[in-house]
Amino acid sequence: MNRQNAKLTSGIDWSIVGLYMALVIIGILCIFAAEHREGDPLWYNIIHVNKSFSKQIMWFGISMVLATGIWLTDSKFFTATANLFYAFGILLLLVVIGIGRDVNGSHSWLVIGGFQFQPAEFTKICTNLALAKYLSLLETDFKKLRPRLIAAAIALVPAVIIIAQKETGLALVYFSFFLVMYREGLPGVLLVIAFSAVVLVLSALLVENKQILFVVFTVITLLVVYFMRRQIRRKRSLLVLIVAIWAFCSAFVVVVVPYAFTKVLKDYQVKRIYVMLGKDDDPKATYNTRQSMIAIGSGGLLGKGYLKGTQTRYDFVPEQSTDFIFCTIGEDFGFLGCIIFLGIYVALLLRIITVAERQRSTFSRVYAYGVASIIFFHLFINVAMTIGLAPVIGIPLPLVSYGGSSMMTFTILIFIMLRLDADRQMVLR
Template identity: 80%
Template sequence: MNRAQSKLTQGIDWPTVGLYFALVIIGLFAIFAAEHRDGDNVWHNILAQNKNYARQTMWLGVSLVLATLIWLMDSKFFTATANLLYAFGILLLLLVLAIGHDVKGSSSWLNIGSFRFQPAELTKLFTNLALAKYLSSLETDFTKLRPRLIAGAIALAPCAITILQNETGLALVYFSFFLVMYREGLPSALLVIAFSAIVLVLSALLVENKLILFIIFTVLAGLTIYFSRREIRRRKSRLFMIIGIWAFCSAFVTIVVPFAFTKVLKDYQVKRINVMLGKENDPKATYNTRQSMIAIGSGGLFGKGYLKGTQTRFDFVPEQSTDFIFCTIGEDFGFLGSMIFVGIYVALLLRIILIAERQRSTFSRVYAYGVACIIFFHVAINLAMTIGLAPVIGIPLPMVSYGGSSLMTFTMLIFIMLRLDADRQMVLR
């Protein structure tokens, strides 16, 4: 019996499993705290089946069954079915466009009887597998343009369909795969361009008088030309490049960004971004963020104690079991508790990176980095959202926020990685 048990668990990375369960348990306690109210009988609530934490416990059971099945599978199954699963995921996303149900403004849900789930969550897993499959192919030379474009299309196709479902938060997560591609050889210049574009957008939104930005860009271009005059004498193309960058930046902040914010983005999306930038005066638009920051700030250094958070007990913070679950942790356990909580995520990410770097196969390495990047994006955006540094776009905390689709997806993401890691002595390329 001991030998059989030892063989079954051979190769499993226990620190990762421990961190996974730590986050899941914290999530269950946090969801319970978010729903508990003064006068409620604690033991009666624990046994109640109509509460989110009871449903989350059920989803945890389903997730652990899936984790067990994944662990018992041959790791070659995931390389063999990666493209098929990706096609299935795209089909599900398209199906949502046709028969999806609207939940709180997002038409990204499928109802099958009493069961409801978000295909966009599951498709993250399938996209990660498909990208790992493509990048690990012997025919893929990622130093060339065409393979890079194909890899980008693999990541952006589900992203585009998810945006059509009005699920911007989950759509943004698909951009995390570009960090994976960067690890595999995507030029760093593209990251510089991406961050530069973000700076330009923020500049266009924060500076009302676009003439000031035009003057700044003109002065910078003039100084660059002056200090590069020797290089320009040797290479006239340098001058045209500087002028081109100047023209692009000027047009981007004066034409492209204003057009996008008036003609492309919806009113509620513009309001959320303005709330983040402190430019929104509508109390209704700023309510969620203000209450979230009040709840976290009221926790102080050590917190008010478990089940004693006033912002939580009096229902000031909306969606506290899902998008704003971090408020419960911040209010009940304070700054120190929040830092320990964030530290668990950091430890998990570092552990996943360690697992990725020790892989012998490209498929396993790319997949593990995909898991790390997906978790990082979720955590970074959610925490920034709750403290007013990012728009409220409805993105859950991995393994902690209430949601069956999210919990199952992250469980499968992690345990497929653990299965691949256990078989790392086998070269899967």
């Protein structure tokens, strides 16, 4: 029996399992703290089946069943069925548009009996598998333009459908796959261009007088031309490129950004961005972020203590069990508790990257980097959102925020990676 057990657990990366369990336990405790009210017996939330605390334990139990099933599955199954999973995920997203249900303004939920399911979460797994499958094909030369465009399409097609479901937050997560592509050879200049586009958008929003930006771009362009005059003399096409960049930047801030914010984005999306930039002080629009920042700030260095957070106990912060669960940690355990908590995530991400780099197959490496990128994106946006550095877009904290779809998605993502890694180690033996 001992030999059977040893063989069953052979090759598992216990450090990742330990970090996974730590985050799940912290999440369950934080959900309990967010729901606990002064005067309630401690056992009340435990036995009350309608409480998020009890439901999250149930989702964790289901996730463990799924994890066990994945562990007992040959890793070749995931390679062979990657494209089928992707097609199924896209089909689910399309079904949601037709028969989905609106929840909190998002038309992204399927309801089967009493069970609510968000396919946009599940499709992250499908997309990660499909991208890993495509980049691992022998005929895929990622140095060429066509394979890069196909890889981008694999990541962005689900995002476009999810945006149609009014779930912009989860749609943005799919851009995390470009970090994976960067690891596989996507030119760094494209990331620079993306960062520059963000800077241009911010400048267009923060500066009211667009003529000032036009003058600034013109002066910068003239200075570049002056300092590069020798290179321009030798290569006239360089001047054309510089002028084209100047024209694009000017048109982008003067025409494209204003058009997008008046004709493309919804009013609530624009309001959230303006709130983040401090250009909208509407009490209703800023309420969630202000209360979250008050809760985190009131925790001080060491926090008020578990179950002693006033902002949490008296329902000042909305969505305390889901999007804003980080403020519960900040209020109860303070700055030091937040640092330790974020340290667990950093340790998990570093360990996943280590696992990714030791893979012998491109499929396993790309998939592992996809897991790390998704977790990083969720973590960064969620924490930034709760402290006012990002707009409120409804992205859960991985394995910590309440939600069955989120819990099962991250569990499946991680345990498929562990299964792939375990088979690699067995081959080495």
